[in-house]
Amino acid sequence: MDALIGLPADELERVRAVVQPLQAAGLVPDRAEFPGDAMRMLTEAGALTAPLPIAAGGLGLGTERHRGGVLLDFLHLLGQAGLPLGRLLEAHVNALRIVVRYGNADQQAFVAEAVRGGALFALWVTDPPENGLRVTAQGDAMVLVGAKMFCSGAGHASHALVTAEYHDETRLLIVELGAGERVSPLSASLSGMRAAVTGQVDFTGIATSADRVVGSADDYLREPDFSAGAWRSSAVALGGLYRLLDLLRTQLTDRGRAADPHQRARFGQALIGHETGRLWLERAGRMAEDGEADDAAIVATVGLARIAVERACLDGVELVQRSLGLAAFMTSNPVEQVARDLETYLRQPAADEVLHNAAGYFMLNGLPVPS
Template identity: 25%
Template sequence: MELQNYLARRPPDYANIVALGGCLRAMVEAGLDRLPLPGSGHTLERFRHLADVGGHDLGLCKLYEGHTDALSIIEQLGGSPTPGSTWGMWAAEPPQARVQVRPAGHMVALHGRKAWCSGAAVLSHALLTAWDADDQQQLVAVALDQPGVSITDQGWQAVGMGATGSVEVVFEGAEGQAIGNPGDYLQRPGFWQGGIGIAACWYGAARQIAEALRQHCAQHEEPHALAHLGAVDAALQAAADVLRFSALHIDAHPQANAELLARRARAVVEQSAEQVLRDVGRALGAGPYCKDRHFARLLADLPVFLRQSHAERDLAALGHIVAAQPKEAWTL
């Protein structure tokens, strides 16, 4: 409730990464980033907070989700973040941008380029994936205000999610701290649990977009708009149910492999969000696209954020898992 009240007092209009960074720092100072850990017994509360921020502004949500994800990973792997710090979680691994690490005393030295580093210009720290001499993936925590860290203006031309400043960062001997052991990032239960948190962000934005249609239908008896609202309600209900079930399942089985759970949840929420985008647009026409700034920004940002899913490639991975399941997997 405290987070909802805070967001309600802020106009959802962040012109650039500086504005987003200022809001994230204020949220950290207010303690609004202290979410329950996945599997702690309060996972649904975590998802609700992510959804609330997603409905407020997806650019802010991108930074907030990355920050809170980094905090949970560090805690899960035995680390301790600096009080008041703001974090990016940078795990994209395109082939042309890989960071290497070499031992440097009790720390490691980073060399290379990291792509799609959301919030790089305004964050104090980042938790990122890098590669050691044995070609094993290693998580590294790094302070961004040090020599050897160059934040570029390259690699991000999107209109949607444009304010996030998801640029490329170059490391040339910067010092970092290894977090956990090689391979821990993908092997820990929290990896797939966190993937469902991303779906909660998508859901929050889709729910807010749908609210414009609900309000319209409350004032106008238009059969076609009401039919679109019915379709939107069914889609959002399916997404909400799967997120609630996922949270309960994670809390009941916090150490279990959540890949199947996460792939199903992300697929359902992605399809629901895409249906909301389609039906709300068809029902309301051009008006809110052109005259409602918050609505228009969500409509521009959500399709870009949804592309954290890999579409048919992710569905094929889900199908591969399901094909190996017994037929009871679909039993009520």
């Protein structure tokens, strides 16, 4: 039970206590509107500070070793509360992890103080096909030119960690942003995950400086962290599946259909899928957060875990929709939004390549050791 070592269980309980009221109040909108009330509740419950190192007033989730089990619970709970909320906070965890891992003491202190003051961090790394973000020299000054796309929390995250090209290297920079600043919508809106307010941000003209540059060249791409972070978005996604199965159970019961053998078979299959995903994530999360295994083994295990969760979720959505029929497609039914959010959120980079590489690793090195 490494999950509970040294951690105040009530911190997680506080987040758990927020999830149900959030769900009941429907505080995660199905439109491109930042879930401000929900985020305030989570902030009060300690969700923003949880990823800070313990010495900085947090729980070390994502920033300290041996916290994989608790981080899994935390992200799964956020996914239950609402996938867009989970996406926003998963990015916050990822950004803080990078600063703690690669940033200097001043940068870590700056970030910790900002987060204790309520800052939400974003991590924006996806360049548009043209006009990707780069750092240019203008006299003695460093000035940003270009944009990022698929920026979750655009206009609402107070700080972003971004990748930018600088002298043919990929560098990470901390950027502070005012509300709504420099944001434009994507060229076409996403059908799900609308409340993650994913837009484009144009940074052209923002002056930056060497003390905002985190780590050294290509740190962002350094393995195993670059690939292994996928276990955390999978943990949020799996929380979305759990919410869907909970809604299915309630709705079948309310309609007097819970004893039907076909419904039970589908429900059982979906539960098996969820638990399979959870077991994969337990293993992958432990390996990624402990950092004691071989780098390539961590990346391959996280890769298979990601694909296992993706499959469990896609199958789960199909089973839930088959079980509820047209009711699952009525916009008044929360199932409709959660399924759509989940199907959107599952689109993560290069799924085929991840499976190919992970399978290749175990093909060459032997099967994972049962644990």
